[in-house]
Amino acid sequence: MEKKGKIIRVTTVPRSLGGLLQGQLKFMSQYYEVIGVSSKDENILDRVAKQEGIAVVPIQMTRKITPVQDLKAVYQLYKLFKKEKPDIVHSHTPKAGTLSMLAAKLAGVPNRLHTIAGLPLLEATGAKRLLLDTVEKATYACASMIYPNSFGLNDIILKNKYTSAKKLKVIANGSSNGIDTSHFDPSGYTKEDNDKLKQELDIAPDDFVFVFVGRFVKDKGINELITSFKQLNVEFEKSKLLLVGTYERELDPLLPETEREINENPNIIPVGWQNDVRPFFAISNALAFPSYREGFPNVVMQAGSMGLPSIVTDINGCNEIVSEGINGTIIPPKSSEILYQSMKKFISDPTYTNQLSLKARDMICERYEREFVWKSILEEYKKL
Known part of the structure; x- marks a missing residue:
């Protein structure tokens, strides 16, 4: 040509x-x-x-x-x-x-x-x-x-x-x-694959896993996410928070108490930077992505393509990929209390969460292939 x-x-x-x-x-x-x-x-x-x-x-x-x-x-x-x-x-x-x-x-x-x-x-x-x-x-x-x-x-x-x-x-x-929806496809991971990774990360088969993928910085809402999960984890011992990414302390540091909670809470599992995030989506139940600002976040598309419902903030990009009550829920930014309530609903109402999951992949395939x-x-x- x-x-x-x-x-x-x-x-x-x-x-x-x-x-x-x-x-x-x-x-x-x-x-x-x-x-x-x-x-x-x-x-x-x-x-x-x-x-x-x-x-x-x-x-x-x-x-x-x-x-x-x-x-x-x-x-x-x-x-x-x-x-x-x-x-x-x-x-x-x-x-x-x-x-x-x-x-x-x-x-x-x-x-x-x-x-x-x-x-x-x-x-x-x-x-x-x-x-x-x-x-x-x-x-x-x-x-x-x-x-x-x-x-x-x-x-x-x-x-x-x-x-x-x-x-x-x-x-x-x-x-x-x-997004390459054939690459981000949950059918590429067997139950055995998922069980093995869960075992390596000390995640029980019946734990409810929230996942965050991105930089561990203030602008991504990590301070609020950790505050919300800490409260949730007291109420729901079978909850886990999987953090995939790295710190950027020189550009946008987290609060010292946030880092301390990440380091000390055994139900918060930081796995560092990963070249392939799909296995971590595959063992999770929902994406928690409380960012303050985005353009058009790949993470939300990737999670959706892997069949995960999302909790996102009402900011541009996120509120275009996620439709309220269809493939996820949209909350105000910088509110750890509303984030906590949304995470609680995802755990305590499995029918609601499953309904969101059923639509998650289809919506990405239709609009963002x-x-x-x-x-x-x-x-x-x-x-x-």
């Missing part, structure tokens, strides 16, 4: 390039020459190159505000764009968006696209919020199109006047990459 042009996709860290866009770069490389750009981490970046069948270029970018390093990265991106002359530069993640949109504008790239998958700045206040708002507006000004990955995020961007409606578009039903999202992005590229 003759390729129609060149696309450079940029993320701040290579884990996002290989995970957030898994499979998509390989799909697009059938139609375009694709180059991936992300920070240096030879092991991960080389793995992404092999996995996706694309060329990769390391350019160091930081997730924090680091003016000297940021200017250096802009210059390196500018040089790369001038050399490669791409038809499209498409960025993901906040810092990569700011740096690559500016560099692409300076380099005269005709199509400068940035996908918004969440706005960390929404939790900032005072001078920091003012600075982040300014940077956000500058990013959007340098881009030719902005793709919020949820309709709620689209509304937030307009409400904050970061850019005009004509520059915004939500592709398909939302999501940056959709990965190839449907990829083809929708491809059509957008072709229009450009």
Whole structure:
């Protein structure tokens, strides 16, 4: 097949390039020459190159505000764009968006696209919020199109006047990459598989397991989750909380009492970072995901595709994937009491929880199948 042009996709860290866009770069490389750009981490970046069948270029970018390093990265991106002359530069993640949109504008790239998958700045206040708002507006000004990955995020961007409606578009039903429902399929795990993992984690066959997957940070609602579970666990001894992920203490630390409870409560089971989260979904009964902010959370789609009902907060993305009383329940953010009540209902009313489970997978398959999202992005590229 003759390729129609060149696309450079940029993320701040290579884990996002290989995970957030898994499979998509390989799909697009059938139609375009694709180059991936992300920070240096030879092991991960080389793995992404092999996995996706694309060329990769390391350019160091930081997730924090680091003016000297940021200017250096802009210059390196500018040089790369001038050399490669791409038809499209498409960025993901906040810092990569700011740096690559500016560099692409300076380099005269005709199509400068940035996908918004969440706005960390929404939790900032005072001078920091003012600075982040300014940077956000500058990013959007340098881009030719902005793709919020949820309709709620689209509304937030307009409400904050970061850019005009004509520059915004939500592709398909939302999501940056959709989900491979054949990969996230509970039928891939036998009772024997599940029993073995439960035994390894000291989970009894009749325990009710809530699972959280993500970073252990304040913004993900972990403080509230631990507070709620502590209260629940006193009432329901057969409850377990499975935590899949890692701390980010330098960026968004948890309360000391939260960490202490995680370390000391035998019914809270932290299993660290996992390359494959499916076995942990397979042994769980429900997802608890009380995040303060999201773009379009993959975790909620993954859990649903694995047949799990979800407790999510009433924030963009989450409240689009979950429909109240159909495949989960939606609660206000930052309320450990309402989270506790919802978790209690899931345990104490098995008929209700089973009804939600029956709809969970079907809703994801119907709306967010990965190839449907990829083809929708491809059509957008072709229009450009």
